[in-house]
Amino acid sequence: MDIACKRCGAALTVKDIRPDQNxxxxxxxxxxxxFASPQAGVQTARPAVPMPEKFKFERGAGGISWTWxxxxxxxxxxxxxxxxWDSFLLFWYGVGxxxxxxxxxxxxxMFVFPVAHVAVGxxxxxxxxxxxxxxxxxxxxxREISVKxxxxxxxxxxxxxxxxxxxLFSEMKxxxxxxxxxxxxxxxxxxxxxxxxxxxxxxxxADQALYVEQQIEQYLGIxxxxxxxxxxxx
Numbered sequence: 001m002d003i004a005c006k007r008c009g010a011a012l013t014v015k016d017i018r019p020d021q022n023x024x025x026x027x028x029x030x031x032x033x034x035f036a037s038p039q040a041g042v043q044t045a046r047p048a049v050p051m052p053e054k055f056k057f058e059r060g061a062g063g064i065s066w067t068w069x070x071x072x073x074x075x076x077x078x079x080x081x082x083x084x085w086d087s088f089l090l091f092w093y094g095v096g097x098x099x100x101x102x103x104x105x106x107x108x109x110m111f112v113f114p115v116a117h118v119a120v121g122x123x124x125x126x127x128x129x130x131x132x133x134x135x136x137x138x139x140x141x142x143r144e145i146s147v148k149x150x151x152x153x154x155x156x157x158x159x160x161x162x163x164x165x166x167x168l169f170s171e172m173k174x175x176x177x178x179x180x181x182x183x184x185x186x187x188x189x190x191x192x193x194x195x196x197x198x199x200x201x202x203x204x205x206a207d208q209a210l211y212v213e214q215q216i217e218q219y220l221g222i223x224x225x226x227x228x229x230x231x232x233x234x
Contacts, residue, residue, distance in 0.1 A: 005031055025059055025219075032064065032218040049210045063141030064219060066212070072204060075131035082125045089114060089121055130154055138200065138212055140219050147200055156201055165189045168199070168217055169227035170209035185209035187216075190227065206231055 003012045005026040017024045024033045031048060051057065054068040096110040130152050139146045146159045167190040175182045187200040187209050203209045210231060217224055 005033070025064060027059070032215050049207055049214050051211055052205065052208050055208075055211070063139060064215075065137055065139040066215070067135050067137040068208075070131045070134045070136065072131070075128055078124065078128040078131065082121070082128050085117075085121050086125060089118055126152075136200075138216075140216055142220075145199065145216060156198075158199070160189070160197075160199065162220055164191050165220070165222065166192050166194075167222065167225055167227060168213045169230035170206070170213045171229055172206065172231055173201075185231070187212050 003017070003024070004010065005012060010026060012024050012026060016027050025031070026033070031051070051066075052068070056067045058065050058067070092114055093111070130149075134149055134152055134154065137146075137148045137150070139148075142162065144159055144161050145165075148157055169188055169190070171186050171188060173184045173186060175184065184201070185203040185206050185208065186198050187203070188196055188198050190196055200209070200212060203212075214224075216222070
């Protein structure tokens with residue numbers, strides 16, 4: 001009897017099926033599916049969320065992983081914004097250095113006043129560079145889940161022991177600015193003692209978070225349960 005992937009329809013090969021773990025991993029699209037029993041067909045508890053276009057799936061002897069680049073058109077805008085912002089600061093400090101002898105004590109104010117703007121400029125410039133070169137990799141094995149950002153360092157890198165995870169859920173974060181609202185998406189988990197922690201943050205699309213949540217749950221055999229405030233799967 002041929003068994004097909006519930007998401008993409010590709011035929012599963014013998015290498016895709018792991019009867020000892022009652023699961024199958026599609027080598028074509030990366031979908032993780034579980035057997036309800038050795039005699040039952042491959043099925044998922046909830047409708048599958050398609051793998052986002054940015055994601056690259058890999059399967060190794062120790063587990064599975066997904067990698068995706070950060071780059072999006074917004075980073076092109078940030079390039080010009082950073083050039084304008086940093087150029088103004090360079091001009092400001094250039095004037096201060098040239099005129100320091102004539103301004104006397106006033107030169108100190110000129111150097112100290114834009115310190116906060118310098119911090120913003122440094123952060124945005126570094127973030128923009130990361131947006132062009134960085135990728136995120138989420139790796140899952142039977143023992144642990146790891147999140148890595150590379151090649152440039154960035155916050156949020158972590159490793160979580162699978163035994164500490166009771167449930168996963170996705171949520172939307174709202175960011176308010178003078179130009180309106182923007183949104184990002186997190187993948188969170190609930191620990192065995194009821195604490196809520198963030199596994200992965202700053203995703204640009206809801207389906208990216210939902211896909212990671214869904215695939216980790218299926219691979220580890222975690223039964224999906226509702227969590228207050230979580231993103232719905234359409």
